[in-house]
Amino acid sequence: MxxxxxxxxxxxxxxxxxxxxxxxxxxxxxxxxxxxxxxxxxxxxxxxxxxxxxxxxxxxxxxxxxxxxxxxxxEGLAVAGKLHPLQVAFLEEQAGQCGYCLSGILMSAKALLDRNPSPSRADIVAALDGNLCRCGAHPRILRAVEKAALAIRAGALS
Amino acid sequence: MSDTLPLSIVNNRRLEKWLRFDPDRTLHLAVGKVEIGQGVLIALSQIAAEELDIDVDRVNILAGDTADAPDEGSTSSSQSIEVSGRSVRLVSAELRSRVLARLAQRLNCNPADIAIEDGAFLLENQPTGHDYWSFVSDADYAADITGSVVPKPPASYRVVGQPVPRKDLIAKVTGAAFIHDIVRPDMLHARMLRQPSRNAQLAALDKAAIRRAAKGEFRVIRLGNFVAFVGPDETVVQRAAVAALAHARWEGARELTPAHGEAAWFVDQPSDDRLIGDAPATPAGEMVSAVYSRPFVAHAAMAPSCGLAEFRDGHMEVWSHTQGVYPLRNSISEILGLPKDKVIVRHAHGAGCYGHNGADDAALDAAVIAQQIPGQCIRVQWRREEEFGFEPVSTAHRTRVAAVLDAAGRPVDWTTEVWAGSHVQRPIYGGLFLAQEALPNPPPPAKPGDPPEANGGGGTRNGTPLYDFAAKRIVHHLALSTPVRTSSLRGLGALPNVFAMECFMDELAERAGMDPVAYRLSMLSDTRARHSIENVAARCNWSDRGPVGTGKGLGLAWARYKNKAAYACVAVELEVDKEIRLNRVWACADAGLVINPDGAKNQLEGGIIHAASMTLKEQVTLDGAGITSLDWASYPIMTFSEVPEISTEIVHAPNLPTLGMGECTFGPTAAAIGNAVYHALGVRVRDMPLTRERIAEVLGRV
Missing domain, CATH: 3.10.20.30 (Beta-grasp domain)
Known part of the structure; x- marks a missing residue:
C-alpha cells in the first residue's frame, strides 16, 4: 500500500x-x-x-x-544550497558540541520562528524544552536562535 | 631527546604516520585522538597549520583509524591537547625544519632566511618556486621523528589561540554526519536481545511469536546467550527486538534491590584497601568529619550506541564511535580469534561521549554478527532502553572527609576516605564486553582496578587537597565487585571527591567563623589557584553575599583537575523554592596555552551544565536483574528551562604548557551548588542528587 x-x-x-x-x-x-x-x-x-x-x-x-x-x-532547511539563517547562526555561535541533538533543535526552532519571528528568550526556551542536549550547549543554542530571529527580521525588512 | 617525547610519538616514530601533503594543495593530518563532541579536531588542525605556516582550511584531518592513523590509545582524561596536541606540534615543527634545511642548501641561504606563506616558500619576499607540495620528499616522510626541533614561540602564533570554527559542525546542522548515518553496500540491520546479566541463561526463545510481531524477514543469530535479529529492514528487526523482550525466558539472572543503588552499599563490601599520602597520625586538635555521596550515574548519551562491521575474505573492518580504535582493534582481534593485521577499526562520530559508554560493546556486537554473516555489512543500533540498561555506568561513590583542626579552625591533618567501585573497567584495564559474557565459554569475571595515581587515579581522583595542610592522605576502599558494570565517566572520582572536599571546606569555614573564600585563601599558596578564585569572587560580587537562610544562595568551589591539569573555580547563584533553580554561574579556568578559546569555553560551559544536571537530578536506579532507569522520564537530565546563565573567563597564559580542561569545571560546579544550597537554606545536603525529595528529607531532620 x-x-x-x-x-x-x-x-x-x-x-x-x-x-x-x-x-x-x-x-x-x-x-x-x-x-x-x-x-x-x-x-x-x-x-x-x-x-x-x-x-x-x-x-x-x-x-x-x-x-x-x-x-x-x-535537509529541507537550506534552500538551493543556501543555508537557512538558523544554520548560519548555529555555525557562527558554534552552538553545539557533539551536534547529535542539533537537527531536532533546529526544526523546533524553525517551527517557532515561522510562527513567531520575534520570540522572547522565554518563548525560545519553551519551544526547545522538548529537546534534550547532553553536552550542555544550551546557552549557545539560545543565543543562536535569537541571532537567527534577528537576521530573519532584518532580511524581511530589507 | 626520545625519553622526553610524548608517548604518541614514541609509539609512532615515522613522519608519514602523521603528515602528508596531498596534490590538491591540502595537508593530510592523521591523529589517534578522536572527536567525541569536544571539538578537538579543529584545535589539532590549528596546531599543525601554525607550525607549518599553512592556512588552517588546508588541513584535512583523519582521526582514529588503525589502518591509516597513529596509535594514541584512548581519547580520555582531558589528554587530547596535552598529548596529541604536543605531538602534532613537534611533528609539524620537525617536518618544517627538515624541509627548510634542504631548501636552504639548494638556494645557498640560511634556513632562517626562508619565509613561508600559506605553504609557499619565499626568499627575500620573492617566490622561490617551491612549496611543501612540490618539495617534501619520500625521504622526509620516511624519517624518524627526533623531537629535537624547537617549535615556534607562542608570541609568534597567528592561528593557535584564535577561535577558528569547527569544520565538522557543518554536516551536523545540515544532514547525515554520524556513524548512525553510514550506509554501506549490502548492509543488514541488527538489533540485540541482551543477556540480563552475566551467567543468565536463555532458557526459551519463542521465535514464532517474535516473527509474528516483526512482520518481515530476518535471521536470528544465536551463539550461547548472544542473540541478534538481523535483516534488510530496520523496522522489522526493531520490532523483533522489542517483541523478544516478552518472548525470551532467562534463568539465573542476578537479583538486585534498590539498596544496591546507594553509595552506602559499598561500605560493607569486600575491598582492596590502600593508603595514599602521609601515614595516619593523631595530632592534637579537634577532629571533625562528614560523609558525602553520589549515586550511580549514566553517560546518557543522546544517541544509543551503534557499530558497523564487515567480514570479507578473512578481514574484519569495523566502524565505531569508540574512544580508542587501537584498543578496540586489539580486543576484537583477541575475542574473535583474528590476527591483529586482519582487523581494521575506523572511528566515526557519535553522540557526545563522556567516557566508556556502549560504543565498544556495540562495535563488538556488530563484529560477532559479521563473522557469522560474511560478505555483508552489519549495522547494530542499540535501543534507548538498551543504552540506559547496559552501558557501563559510573560507580556510586561515598567520600568521608575528616580534618584535625588547629586553634584557629584550620586543618593540620586531612583524610579523604573513599568507598566506591571501579571507575574504569575498560578492556585495557581488564574489563569485559557484554558480548564476551554472553558468548559460549565466557572469561572469568574481571577483577576491578582503577587507574594508577600517576594517571590521576580513579576513586582517588582529586582526593588529595591542594591546600597547605601539614598532613594529607587518601584511604581508598576499592570494592572487589559492583552490582552492575561500572566504568569511566567524565572526571571519574573527581566530581564526588571535590563535592565532598569543597563542601566540607565551607563547613569548616563556618565553624571557624570565617568567610569561605577568605578561609580558603588563607591556606592556599598556589598562585594560579588563588587567581582563579579571586577572579570568580570578584565577578559574582562575593563580598556582597547575603546571610544564610534567605532562600537565595551563592556558593563557590574550585579544583585543579587531577591535581595536575587545568584549574577551575566556579560560583553558583541559585534559589530554592520547591525545587532548586540555578540562576547564574561564573567560572574561571587556567589551562595554560589555549589553542581554541571558543572551543575551550564551550567545554567549560558544557562541563558546568553536565555537572549541574548530575548534581541536581541524576541517579541510576537498580532493582531486579539490573538497571531500572531506562528512559529519559526515569533518568531526567537538565533541560533548556533549567539551564542557568553562564559566564566563563579563561586566564591568558600562552607561555605556560597546555593543561587539559574538558573536565575541570565538573567537580567545582557540584560543590558550588552544594555550598549555594547551604547558603540558601542553612542546611547541608550531602547526598547527591540534590532533588526536592532529598532536600525535604534533610529539612525534615533539622
Whole structure:
C-alpha cells in the first residue's frame, strides 16, 4: 500500500507499510539521514521534524498518519544550497558540541520562528524544552536562535 | 631527546604516520585522538597549520583509524591537547625544519632566511618556486621523528589561540554526519536481545511469536546467550527486538534491590584497601568529619550506541564511535580469534561521549554478527532502553572527609576516605564486553582496578587537597565487585571527591567563623589557584553575599583537575523554592596555552551544565536483574528551562604548557551548588542528587 506525502516540498510515494515509523521512512526509504533516532519514546526531540508547520516527533509516528501532509526535515532547511539563517547562526555561535541533538533543535526552532519571528528568550526556551542536549550547549543554542530571529527580521525588512 | 617525547610519538616514530601533503594543495593530518563532541579536531588542525605556516582550511584531518592513523590509545582524561596536541606540534615543527634545511642548501641561504606563506616558500619576499607540495620528499616522510626541533614561540602564533570554527559542525546542522548515518553496500540491520546479566541463561526463545510481531524477514543469530535479529529492514528487526523482550525466558539472572543503588552499599563490601599520602597520625586538635555521596550515574548519551562491521575474505573492518580504535582493534582481534593485521577499526562520530559508554560493546556486537554473516555489512543500533540498561555506568561513590583542626579552625591533618567501585573497567584495564559474557565459554569475571595515581587515579581522583595542610592522605576502599558494570565517566572520582572536599571546606569555614573564600585563601599558596578564585569572587560580587537562610544562595568551589591539569573555580547563584533553580554561574579556568578559546569555553560551559544536571537530578536506579532507569522520564537530565546563565573567563597564559580542561569545571560546579544550597537554606545536603525529595528529607531532620 502506497502512502503519499510531501517531504521538503517534494511529493513522495512510499511503499512502506503505513505502520512504519516516519523516522524509518525518512532515513531508510528516502535516504534523509539527518533526522536522528534518540529514544523512540518522544522524550528527547532528536527526531523532531516539522509536520504541517508544527514541530513534531518522527520516531513513533506512523507514516500512514502523515499521508497527504507536508513534512520538513533538516535537509529541507537550506534552500538551493543556501543555508537557512538558523544554520548560519548555529555555525557562527558554534552552538553545539557533539551536534547529535542539533537537527531536532533546529526544526523546533524553525517551527517557532515561522510562527513567531520575534520570540522572547522565554518563548525560545519553551519551544526547545522538548529537546534534550547532553553536552550542555544550551546557552549557545539560545543565543543562536535569537541571532537567527534577528537576521530573519532584518532580511524581511530589507 | 626520545625519553622526553610524548608517548604518541614514541609509539609512532615515522613522519608519514602523521603528515602528508596531498596534490590538491591540502595537508593530510592523521591523529589517534578522536572527536567525541569536544571539538578537538579543529584545535589539532590549528596546531599543525601554525607550525607549518599553512592556512588552517588546508588541513584535512583523519582521526582514529588503525589502518591509516597513529596509535594514541584512548581519547580520555582531558589528554587530547596535552598529548596529541604536543605531538602534532613537534611533528609539524620537525617536518618544517627538515624541509627548510634542504631548501636552504639548494638556494645557498640560511634556513632562517626562508619565509613561508600559506605553504609557499619565499626568499627575500620573492617566490622561490617551491612549496611543501612540490618539495617534501619520500625521504622526509620516511624519517624518524627526533623531537629535537624547537617549535615556534607562542608570541609568534597567528592561528593557535584564535577561535577558528569547527569544520565538522557543518554536516551536523545540515544532514547525515554520524556513524548512525553510514550506509554501506549490502548492509543488514541488527538489533540485540541482551543477556540480563552475566551467567543468565536463555532458557526459551519463542521465535514464532517474535516473527509474528516483526512482520518481515530476518535471521536470528544465536551463539550461547548472544542473540541478534538481523535483516534488510530496520523496522522489522526493531520490532523483533522489542517483541523478544516478552518472548525470551532467562534463568539465573542476578537479583538486585534498590539498596544496591546507594553509595552506602559499598561500605560493607569486600575491598582492596590502600593508603595514599602521609601515614595516619593523631595530632592534637579537634577532629571533625562528614560523609558525602553520589549515586550511580549514566553517560546518557543522546544517541544509543551503534557499530558497523564487515567480514570479507578473512578481514574484519569495523566502524565505531569508540574512544580508542587501537584498543578496540586489539580486543576484537583477541575475542574473535583474528590476527591483529586482519582487523581494521575506523572511528566515526557519535553522540557526545563522556567516557566508556556502549560504543565498544556495540562495535563488538556488530563484529560477532559479521563473522557469522560474511560478505555483508552489519549495522547494530542499540535501543534507548538498551543504552540506559547496559552501558557501563559510573560507580556510586561515598567520600568521608575528616580534618584535625588547629586553634584557629584550620586543618593540620586531612583524610579523604573513599568507598566506591571501579571507575574504569575498560578492556585495557581488564574489563569485559557484554558480548564476551554472553558468548559460549565466557572469561572469568574481571577483577576491578582503577587507574594508577600517576594517571590521576580513579576513586582517588582529586582526593588529595591542594591546600597547605601539614598532613594529607587518601584511604581508598576499592570494592572487589559492583552490582552492575561500572566504568569511566567524565572526571571519574573527581566530581564526588571535590563535592565532598569543597563542601566540607565551607563547613569548616563556618565553624571557624570565617568567610569561605577568605578561609580558603588563607591556606592556599598556589598562585594560579588563588587567581582563579579571586577572579570568580570578584565577578559574582562575593563580598556582597547575603546571610544564610534567605532562600537565595551563592556558593563557590574550585579544583585543579587531577591535581595536575587545568584549574577551575566556579560560583553558583541559585534559589530554592520547591525545587532548586540555578540562576547564574561564573567560572574561571587556567589551562595554560589555549589553542581554541571558543572551543575551550564551550567545554567549560558544557562541563558546568553536565555537572549541574548530575548534581541536581541524576541517579541510576537498580532493582531486579539490573538497571531500572531506562528512559529519559526515569533518568531526567537538565533541560533548556533549567539551564542557568553562564559566564566563563579563561586566564591568558600562552607561555605556560597546555593543561587539559574538558573536565575541570565538573567537580567545582557540584560543590558550588552544594555550598549555594547551604547558603540558601542553612542546611547541608550531602547526598547527591540534590532533588526536592532529598532536600525535604534533610529539612525534615533539622
Amino acid at each position: 502506497n502512502t503519499e506525502l510531501s517531504v521538503n516540498g517534494h511529493s513522495v510515494h512510499t511503499g512502506a507499510d503505513p505502520s512504519t515509523p516516519l523516522i524509518d521512512v525518512l532515513r531508510n526509504h528516502l535516504d534523509l539521514r539527518g533526522t536522528r533516532y534518540g529514544c523512540g519514546l518522544e522524550q528527547c526531540g532528536s527526531c523532531m521534524v516539522i509536520i504541517d508547520g508544527k514541530a513534531d516527533y518522527a520516531c513513533s509516528r506512523e507514516v500512514g498518519s502523515v499521508a497527504g501532509r507536508s513534512v520538513t526535515t533538516i
